[in-house]
Amino acid sequence: MKNFSNIIIETIKKVVGKGSHNLHEPLFSGNEIKYLKKTIKTNFVSSIGLFVNKFENKIKKFTKSRYCISVVNCTEALYLSLVASGVKSGDEVLVPSITFVGTANAIVHSAAIPHFVDSEFETLGIDPIKLEKYLQKITVKKGVNYFNKKTKRRISAIIPVHIFGNICKIEKLLKIAKKYNLIVIEDAAEALGSFYKKKHAGTFGLIGCISFNGNKIITTGGGGAIITNNNFLAQKIRHLSTTAKINHKYEYIHDTVGYNLRMPNINAALGCAQMENLNKFLRSKRKLFLKYCSKFSENTNIKIIKNPINSKSNNWLNTIFIENLSAKIKKQILNKAHKNKIYLRPVWRPMHQLSHFRSMPRMNLDQANIIYASCINLPSSSFYF
Numbered sequence: 001m002k003n004f005s006n007i008i009i010e011t012i013k014k015v016v017g018k019g020s021h022n023l024h025e026p027l028f029s030g031n032e033i034k035y036l037k038k039t040i041k042t043n044f045v046s047s048i049g050l051f052v053n054k055f056e057n058k059i060k061k062f063t064k065s066r067y068c069i070s071v072v073n074c075t076e077a078l079y080l081s082l083v084a085s086g087v088k089s090g091d092e093v094l095v096p097s098i099t100f101v102g103t104a105n106a107i108v109h110s111a112a113i114p115h116f117v118d119s120e121f122e123t124l125g126i127d128p129i130k131l132e133k134y135l136q137k138i139t140v141k142k143g144v145n146y147f148n149k150k151t152k153r154r155i156s157a158i159i160p161v162h163i164f165g166n167i168c169k170i171e172k173l174l175k176i177a178k179k180y181n182l183i184v185i186e187d188a189a190e191a192l193g194s195f196y197k198k199k200h201a202g203t204f205g206l207i208g209c210i211s212f213n214g215n216k217i218i219t220t221g222g223g224g225a226i227i228t229n230n231n232f233l234a235q236k237i238r239h240l241s242t243t244a245k246i247n248h249k250y251e252y253i254h255d256t257v258g259y260n261l262r263m264p265n266i267n268a269a270l271g272c273a274q275m276e277n278l279n280k281f282l283r284s285k286r287k288l289f290l291k292y293c294s295k296f297s298e299n300t301n302i303k304i305i306k307n308p309i310n311s312k313s314n315n316w317l318n319t320i321f322i323e324n325l326s327a328k329i330k331k332q333i334l335n336k337a338h339k340n341k342i343y344l345r346p347v348w349r350p351m352h353q354l355s356h357f358r359s360m361p362r363m364n365l366d367q368a369n370i371i372y373a374s375c376i377n378l379p380s381s382s383f384y385f
């Protein structure tokens with residue numbers, strides 16, 4: 001393990017070249033400025049405007065989902081999805097401990113309780129085998145619902161997350177969700193352009209949520225989208241996201257407490273231009289992934305996380321897994337890489353290790369701890385090839 005830092009830095013340089021490399025940067029090489037100018041010239045910069053509808057249509061077409069509602073970010077997309085789909089205050093929502101904090105925050109914002117579950121090593125998503133055994137042990141059925149025997153709370157939903165664009169074991173998770181009557185909200189924040197058996201991420205569950213933050217495969221500056229095939233939910237979410245305002249020529253009438261979460265037109269303009277280049281970004285990212293695979297294959301101690309079986313990943317972030325990596329060596333690798341202006345990042349600190357989530361229910365999370373200890377993300381922008 002002595003020269004690990006050098007091996008990793010040199011291998012990365014062979015792939016992306018010398019110089020400074022951020023983890024993920026946006027690429028604006030198309031109609032971005034033209035469309036932004038158009039929003040300013042027409043004064044339509046806020047939540048009403050042609051680009052919002054256009055952007056939603058582009059997302060619908062690409063993901064083959066019936067409805068799309070664009071919002072200000074994916075955290076709020078998850079929040080609205082939880083509220084609209086019937087997750088109630090005090091319910092428990094199953095969520096992987098290995099995820100971005102926004103996933104767990106959205107659950108708390110909706111007054112539900114995150115219940116942390118473990119992840120597996122192939123996809124870095126929820127481990128369905130471990131989950132099923134766990135639910136069998138800890139739940140009791142009352143009517144159509146399943147309750148946590150210990151906390152007495154209803155377990156009403158699950159949020160499978162497609163980590164770094166890798167499709168999680170979604171088929172198995174859907175079966176478990178059906179058995180335990182769980183609402184499935186997919187966190188596809190990182191997975192625009194990822195498919196499992198030719199079906200797009202976020203279209204397996206009741207609702208899927210996508211992020212267009214500046215570090216994602218396409219960006220709207222900040223932004224998110226909710227995709228679903230459920231007409232009732234789509235109407236409800238659209239209504240809630242626009243202050244629950246009843247359509248009227250001039251009156252302001254609202255029929256419930258709504259939210260102001262719609263994506264502004266100026267952001268959607270950026271998104272429209274970015275969507276025009278999505279396939280180009282996907283091709284570039286695929287080449288980068290294959291190059292990393294080939295260069296890192298020369299070292300048997302370092303494994304690249306591959307596209308899960310039957311899936312085509314968007315390869316949003318490339319991840320290396322180093323077995324038995326100590327915290328000390330990991331820190332050395334990250335520090336040395338940063339000194340060399342290669343801005344590697346660890347996986348997020350698992351949610352159960354964050355102080356404000358310590359009291360939340362959880363299963364045994366040994367694998368999540370190993371994933372956190374062993375994985376490092378590599379520079380993965382779309383402009384290398």
Ligand SMILES: Cc1ncc(COP(=O)(O)O)c(C=O)c1O
Nearest residue numbers: 073074075100102103189211213
């Ligand atoms: C897995 C995951 N979930 C949720 C989010 C939240 O998205 P946003 O930043 O658009 O709120 C992100 C990322 O940013 C993410 O990576």
